[in-house]
Amino acid sequence: MSDNINTLLRQIPKVDELLAHPQFASTNKALLTNATRQVLTDLRTGILQSKITNIPSADEIASDVATVLAISNRPNLQRVINGTGIILHTNLGRAPLAKAAVDAITNTALGYSNLEYSVPEGKRSSRHVIVEDLLTKLTGAKAAMVVNNNASAVLLALSAVAKNKDVIVSRGELVEIGGSFRVPDVLAQSGSQLVEVGTTNKTHLADYEKAILANDRYSLGPGALLRVHTSNFIISGFTTKPTLEELSALAAEHSLPLIEDLGSGCMIPLGEYGIHGQPTVAESVKAGVDVITFSGDKLLGGPQAGIIVGRKEYIAKMKSHPLARAMRIDKLCLAALEATLRLYLDPKTAVREIPTLQMLCETQDNLFEKAERLADKLSPHATVIAETSQAGGGAIPEENFSTAAVIINADVSAQALEKHFRSGPIPIIGRISKDRFILDVRTLCDDDFPVIVSRLSAFSQIV
Numbered sequence: 001m002s003d004n005i006n007t008l009l010r011q012i013p014k015v016d017e018l019l020a021h022p023q024f025a026s027t028n029k030a031l032l033t034n035a036t037r038q039v040l041t042d043l044r045t046g047i048l049q050s051k052i053t054n055i056p057s058a059d060e061i062a063s064d065v066a067t068v069l070a071i072s073n074r075p076n077l078q079r080v081i082n083g084t085g086i087i088l089h090t091n092l093g094r095a096p097l098a099k100a101a102v103d104a105i106t107n108t109a110l111g112y113s114n115l116e117y118s119v120p121e122g123k124r125s126s127r128h129v130i131v132e133d134l135l136t137k138l139t140g141a142k143a144a145m146v147v148n149n150n151a152s153a154v155l156l157a158l159s160a161v162a163k164n165k166d167v168i169v170s171r172g173e174l175v176e177i178g179g180s181f182r183v184p185d186v187l188a189q190s191g192s193q194l195v196e197v198g199t200t201n202k203t204h205l206a207d208y209e210k211a212i213l214a215n216d217r218y219s220l221g222p223g224a225l226l227r228v229h230t231s232n233f234i235i236s237g238f239t240t241k242p243t244l245e246e247l248s249a250l251a252a253e254h255s256l257p258l259i260e261d262l263g264s265g266c267m268i269p270l271g272e273y274g275i276h277g278q279p280t281v282a283e284s285v286k287a288g289v290d291v292i293t294f295s296g297d298k299l300l301g302g303p304q305a306g307i308i309v310g311r312k313e314y315i316a317k318m319k320s321h322p323l324a325r326a327m328r329i330d331k332l333c334l335a336a337l338e339a340t341l342r343l344y345l346d347p348k349t350a351v352r353e354i355p356t357l358q359m360l361c362e363t364q365d366n367l368f369e370k371a372e373r374l375a376d377k378l379s380p381h382a383t384v385i386a387e388t389s390q391a392g393g394g395a396i397p398e399e400n401f402s403t404a405a406v407i408i409n410a411d412v413s414a415q416a417l418e419k420h421f422r423s424g425p426i427p428i429i430g431r432i433s434k435d436r437f438i439l440d441v442r443t444l445c446d447d448d449f450p451v452i453v454s455r456l457s458a459f460s461q462i463v
């Protein structure tokens with residue numbers, strides 16, 4: 001080791017000296033000691049590798065310690081800015097909540113609540129009743145309950161209704177939804193037996209009927225028909241499947257339940273906003289489906305939840321099933337779900353107040369106006385362009401929405417820009433399209449603008 005390195009190593013301040021720095025008079029000693037050790041270790045490594053050739057001043061080291069402390073105090077689950085344009089981005093937490101839902105969470109979280117207590121009767125009650133009336137009113141179903149997410153809703157429905165029996169599913173619906181929800185695996189977990197019918201592209205009513213009547217040595221006897229919304233992919237072209245009405249009539253004829261995993265669970269028709277082809281929960285109820293399950297945090301725009309609506313006899317079986325306790329929804333999600341569902345009592349209010357619907361139904365004019373405002377603040381480093389985006393969360397896969405975005409102009413690669421925007425105190429997640437870094441304004445709100453502006457100005461290589 002050279003003399004110079006030895007000299008430098010000897011000059012490294014002691015941990016105790018730094019702990020006494022006036023800047024840290026009121027800092028927690030344990031956290032401060034850890035941060036200081038880390039900074040001094042980095043300093044020693046830098047000297048040994050000859051990357052550091054001067055010992056920084058005590059103030060400079062203190063400032064490095066303060067940075068390490070600030071980073072370690074940052075929560076692991078933090079706010080990010082979604083500039084991808086994907087409204088229901090599962091990796092970014094799916095649906096942002098309506099203000100009313102956030103207020104309901106706060107009210108419930110700060111104190112006690114009647115979660116499982118009937119105030120008029122002065123005795124124990126069930127959390128299942130809290131949103132049941134709202135759900136039956138909004139969907140036309142006779143009964144409803146809520147669990148922790150749609151994956152558990154499907155598992156509970158199959159376990160309670162079809163355990164040790166055959167569940168008949170079209171081969172075109174044996175899908176995998178993002179995050180490893182696979183229909184055949186869920187069926188296996190429920191203890192029911194998967195009976196595949198039809199082909200990938202065509203399944204006829206007669207295929208279901210044949211499976212119901214099958215009496216071979218593999219058959220456990222029919223337990224249910226299952227229809228799965230294929231959510232994130234489409235089969236188009238030479239295809240056939242029975243309508244829900246036809247399936248439900250066949251199920252009824254054989255006294256079997258028809259279960260539908262609807263995935264996204266759209267609560268109101270969105271045709272007047274230009275969103276077509278998304279089945280609503282009420283349509284499935286009307287078609288005679290016996291049990292319908294869907295997510296709370298996809299198109300519904302609420303908290304994570306698995307909603308089950310359907311006939312009383314089946315919902316009653318699920319409420320008393322042991323799995324229901326293992327999958328029960330937490331009170332904060334329930335509070336947010338109730339508040340979100342209340343907004344649906346007036347569809348216009350729902351579209352205005354629920355961020356998911358509001359972003360989905362945003363007009364082109366408003367999107368371009370928003371993009372112009374953002375580009376203005378980033379001027380002259382941004383250009384407005386027309387782009388396309390997706391709903392995400394397995395909702396409406398066939399639709400590419402026209403949207404507006406800003407390109408960030410800088411003299412570096414799109415990858416370098418992407419990394420820079422992602423690495424700030426509030427990460428900004430954008431998209432790379434045709435070798436340019438873009439922020440899609442559909443999923444941005446005005447509060448995000450100052451953060452984006454500040455992050456751009458922290459970039460030294462802008463042209």
Ligand SMILES: *Cc1c(COP(=O)(O)O)cnc(C)c1O
Nearest residue numbers: 149150151177229231263295394
């Ligand atoms: C998203 C989805 C699920 C899983 O729902 P979670 O609420 O994420 O558990 C199940 N089935 C379908 C068809 C889906 O689209």
